[in-house]
Amino acid sequence: MTNTMNSPETEVAVSISVDGQAVSVPEGSTILDACTAAGIDTPTICYGPNLTPVNACRVCVVELEGSRTLVPSCSREVEPDMVVQTDSDRVKHSRKMVLEFLGSGVDLSQADDLNAWSEHYGADPNRYGPDAETMNEPVKIEDDLYIRDYDKCVLCYKCVSACGDDAQHTFAISMTGRGFGARIATEFDGVLPDSACVYCGNCVAVCPTNALQFKTEFDLRQAANWRPEDQSVTTTICSYCGVGCNLELHTQDERIVKVTSPDDHSVTWGNLCIKGRFGWQYVHGDSDGD
Amino acid sequence: MADLHFTDATATSGEVEAVNLVLGDNVAVTTETERLVRGGTSRRKGLRHLLLPALHALQKESGWISPGGLNHVSEMLQVPPAEAYGVASFYEMFRVDEAPGHDDDVAHVCVDPSCRIDGADELIASLEAEGKHVHRSPCLGQCERPPAVFIQGRRKADSVPADEEPFTLPQAGDPSLSLLKRIGVVDPMSLDSYREHGGYDALTKALDMGADAVLDELVASGLSGRGGAAFPTGFKWRSVRDAEGNDKHIVANCDESEPGTFKDRHLMEHDPFALVESMTIAAVTTGATNGWIYIRGEYPLATGRLENAIAQARDAGLLGDDVAGSGHAFHLEVRRGAGAYICGEETALFASLEGFRGEPRNKPPYPTTNGLFDQPTAINNPETLLNVLPILLGGADAYRALGTEGSPGTRLFCLSGRVANPGLYEHGFGATLGEIIDAAGGAQGDIAAVLLGGAAGSFVTADSLDLPLTLEATREAGTTLGSGVVVVFNSDDNMVDVCERITEFFKNESCGQCVPCRVGAVRQHEMIVTLGTKPMAQEQRDLHEDMVQVMADASICGLGHTAASAIKSALALGIIGADSQ
Numbered sequence: 001m002t003n004t005m006n007s008p009e010t011e012v013a014v015s016i017s018v019d020g021q022a023v024s025v026p027e028g029s030t031i032l033d034a035c036t037a038a039g040i041d042t043p044t045i046c047y048g049p050n051l052t053p054v055n056a057c058r059v060c061v062v063e064l065e066g067s068r069t070l071v072p073s074c075s076r077e078v079e080p081d082m083v084v085q086t087d088s089d090r091v092k093h094s095r096k097m098v099l100e101f102l103g104s105g106v107d108l109s110q111a112d113d114l115n116a117w118s119e120h121y122g123a124d125p126n127r128y129g130p131d132a133e134t135m136n137e138p139v140k141i142e143d144d145l146y147i148r149d150y151d152k153c154v155l156c157y158k159c160v161s162a163c164g165d166d167a168q169h170t171f172a173i174s175m176t177g178r179g180f181g182a183r184i185a186t187e188f189d190g191v192l193p194d195s196a197c198v199y200c201g202n203c204v205a206v207c208p209t210n211a212l213q214f215k216t217e218f219d220l221r222q223a224a225n226w227r228p229e230d231q232s233v234t235t236t237i238c239s240y241c242g243v244g245c246n247l248e249l250h251t252q253d254e255r256i257v258k259v260t261s262p263d264d265h266s267v268t269w270g271n272l273c274i275k276g277r278f279g280w281q282y283v284h285g286d287s288d289g290d
Numbered sequence: 291m292a293d294l295h296f297t298d299a300t301a302t303s304g305e306v307e308a309v310n311l312v313l314g315d316n317v318a319v320t321t322e323t324e325r326l327v328r329g330g331t332s333r334r335k336g337l338r339h340l341l342l343p344a345l346h347a348l349q350k351e352s353g354w355i356s357p358g359g360l361n362h363v364s365e366m367l368q369v370p371p372a373e374a375y376g377v378a379s380f381y382e383m384f385r386v387d388e389a390p391g392h393d394d395d396v397a398h399v400c401v402d403p404s405c406r407i408d409g410a411d412e413l414i415a416s417l418e419a420e421g422k423h424v425h426r427s428p429c430l431g432q433c434e435r436p437p438a439v440f441i442q443g444r445r446k447a448d449s450v451p452a453d454e455e456p457f458t459l460p461q462a463g464d465p466s467l468s469l470l471k472r473i474g475v476v477d478p479m480s481l482d483s484y485r486e487h488g489g490y491d492a493l494t495k496a497l498d499m500g501a502d503a504v505l506d507e508l509v510a511s512g513l514s515g516r517g518g519a520a521f522p523t524g525f526k527w528r529s530v531r532d533a534e535g536n537d538k539h540i541v542a543n544c545d546e547s548e549p550g551t552f553k554d555r556h557l558m559e560h561d562p563f564a565l566v567e568s569m570t571i572a573a574v575t576t577g578a579t580n581g582w583i584y585i586r587g588e589y590p591l592a593t594g595r596l597e598n599a600i601a602q603a604r605d606a607g608l609l610g611d612d613v614a615g616s617g618h619a620f621h622l623e624v625r626r627g628a629g630a631y632i633c634g635e636e637t638a639l640f641a642s643l644e645g646f647r648g649e650p651r652n653k654p655p656y657p658t659t660n661g662l663f664d665q666p667t668a669i670n671n672p673e674t675l676l677n678v679l680p681i682l683l684g685g686a687d688a689y690r691a692l693g694t695e696g697s698p699g700t701r702l703f704c705l706s707g708r709v710a711n712p713g714l715y716e717h718g719f720g721a722t723l724g725e726i727i728d729a730a731g732g733a734q735g736d737i738a739a740v741l742l743g744g745a746a747g748s749f750v751t752a753d754s755l756d757l758p759l760t761l762e763a764t765r766e767a768g769t770t771l772g773s774g775v776v777v778v779f780n781s782d783d784n785m786v787d788v789c790e791r792i793t794e795f796f797k798n799e800s801c802g803q804c805v806p807c808r809v810g811a812v813r814q815h816e817m818i819v820t821l822g823t824k825p826m827a828q829e830q831r832d833l834h835e836d837m838v839q840v841m842a843d844a845s846i847c848g849l850g851h852t853a854a855s856a857i858k859s860a861l862a863l864g865i866i867g868a869d870s871q
Contacts, residue, residue: 055652056803058805094843098806098840101809104809128813131820132816133812172295176380178798180797187360
């Protein structure tokens with residue numbers, strides 16, 4: 001889990017150099033933390049503030065003096081006197097290629113952050129031609145709460161971590177298969193309602209590409225009526241029990257379209273249960289819950 | 291019942307029996323009290339390392355990993371079914387779909403370079419014509435006797451038909467052999483025979499010398515790892531000895547899967563006690579009490595002989611609570627892989643052995659402090675381990691008399707393809723490529739290319755026959771010795787087809803964890819298939835160079851780092867994509 005949850009009583013500072021700039025961060029911080037402290041924006045995909053780093057996407061790599069290969073900044077802890085480059089040709093090349101590779105095989109049409117970075121680094125997924133193999137997965141619609149569109153999946157493991165050790169401890173999904181055929185799935189790729197899923201939606205909350213999305217959002221998008229610019233977010237506290245989870249109600253046309261919780265909230269760390277995440281239909285007063 | 295969720299599928303009585311036979315008394319306590327006391331991950335990790343053996347039992351019983359069988363294993367080990375499925379679906383030898391013919395034996399036929407140019411297609415066609423259930427397999431480690439076959443038995447032992455043939459070592463009787471001197475001479479099933487040929491003298495000497503002197507001798511010998519990375523063995527062992535913690539491990543990496551490699555199979559099949567002895571020396575030297583032999587699932591003969599060697603050594607007091615009366619404890623067991631090249635990568639091997647998907651971990655931390663079960667671990671392959679015996683018996687100076695200053699000692703070479711006498715050879719470091727090919731009876735036909743170091747190595751041409759095969763000379767020449775692979779191709783061989791297969795190999799064997807390797811391996815395959823016999827345009831060459839660089843720079847592990855190196859060399863040397871083709 002995050003180091004923000006257990007900040008040590010006495011912090012030992014470690015100094016490193018990032019792009020020629022001296023940066024001092026607490027011991028146990030990552031290079032990514034140091035970059036952030038230095039005001040350097042770093043692209044990330046599989047990194048989540050409340051998730052154990054899996055360093056799988058490799059888009060956050062940096063050049064570390066003395067290291068033969070580039071190193072993932074999200075998981076590599078700082079050591080005294082490290083010399084890090086975040087904008088060298090090698091770093092820019094790898095970041096560009098990771099984004100380009102993903103763009104060539106995955107539907108990133110709803111991954112705004114990634115697309116901004118792709119543009120920044122000049123990634124051109126079309127270099128691999130029209131016949132490049134893609135994820136090629138149909139949308140899985142198995143219930144009224146959320147959908148799984150694995151055509152958009154970048155296999156970042158965040159949903160697996162959130163379902164497992166890092167948050168929910170439900171273990172309904174896993175990485176399955178191998179290589180380019182790897183997919184997130186329940187056992188034997190069964191449907192969610194038959195699986196261990198408890199519909200907390202914490203996987204949806206961490207998905208970076210909208211491969212997992214609220215059914216409400218999916219339906220509005222299908223109807224060409226998803227209008228983020230017309231949405232507002234209202235923060236409130238969940239009324240179901242005494243835990244006191246913060247809810248962010250995303251509304252459009254005065255109807256709730258999805259619910260999130262702040263990543264930095266000391267009660268939820270972004271997580272909710274089925275009630276807070278999906279149990280808001282009564283607000284609309286519709287007798288059938290639609 | 292604990293808090294895991296299961297579908298309604300139930301195991302057959304045969305599945306329950308097969309799994310329980312493997313697990314024995316090692317089943318999870320699933321009472322509510324236990325669940326409350328030890329929740330989450332800690333509870334699950336206790337028995338998870340039995341997942342792979344249990345899945346093997348299911349596969350053998352039913353011919354696939356059935357939902358009911360998976361539920362039973364998951365319940366007994368308290369592993370979430372989704373995770374157990376994620377593990378099962380990772381391996382070549384496990385089927386997770388009930389395809390037609392799933393209840394037959396499966397004939398795995400190798401389609402990698404040495405077999406591909408020597409009858410693999412014809413064999414597959416004839417087996418399929420006989421109605422056999424055929425699986426096109428990556429390298430089976432039998433490159434000296436193509437085309438290679440491995441039979442995965444249903445409700446009976448796995449087997450390799452070629453193991454029925456009499457064995458001969460090409461260099462048999464050569465007095466200069468160091469690592470191979472007992473091969474074909476000693477009875478691999480007899481501890482007494484091993485001792486008659488000098489067996490366990492090195493352990494006796496190691497115990498006399500003491501750990502510090504053993505480490506000094508190893509460092510002085512300059513022994514380095516024979517798997518490809520060439521890390522100094524003495525330093526590795528010293529790091530493990532110096533690491534904090536009482537639970538330490540010695541792991542023999544016997545997941546030999548690099549296309550073209552079969553050296554460790556020979557060592558394990560014909561000199562299994564030597565591996566057990568050298569691991570025991572590693573244990574008493576580093577202070578490790580746990581030993582694991584992780585052997586690829588396609589090596590049934592070696593597996594059986596190692597299990598026999600361990601049992602005999604244990605009976606003789608050479609393993610167990612008090613090794614040879616020294617007071618050191620060392621417990622050794624064999625674990626079978628299930629078909630995954632990536633599990634030869636050391637951290638992926640740990641994950642596999644622990645019962646997780648064979649996905650590599652980022653380093654640091656290194657295995658010497660955070661290895662198997664996150665504990666200090668020395669991991670070496672059999673060839674490296676067996677070098678310890680002559681070093682201790684003859685001393686570092688004598689060891690260094692062979693080879694070069696930068697590459698002391700001898701090296702095993704796996705000769706296959708177009709040579710007169712394919713097989714396993716031992717040469718002092720420094721013999722040239724040409725000399726090594728000549729020692730195998732010379733090339734058959736004109737040498738069109740030589741694959742050096744395996745699929746993760748690189749091609750060279752006849753222009754490199756004078757290249758001394760040392761770590762330093764190959765590095766300088768931009769190639770590698772890798773795992774000692776030398777596959778010779780002649781002008782009749784279809785190099786486009788060979789290169790396509792190499793790209794397909796990496797596409798199939800990438801674990802899929804990191805983007806550069808998962809996607810890069812596929813894009814490289816598409817590029818080479820599209821290229822065919824045509825000249826390669828500059829734009830495509832640039833694109834391949836871009837792919838080479840990101841895979842080498844940003845992949846998690848060595849598989850990704852090297853997955854494009856053979857093709858890079860093939861393009862540079864004009865073996866494929868040349869204007870004049």
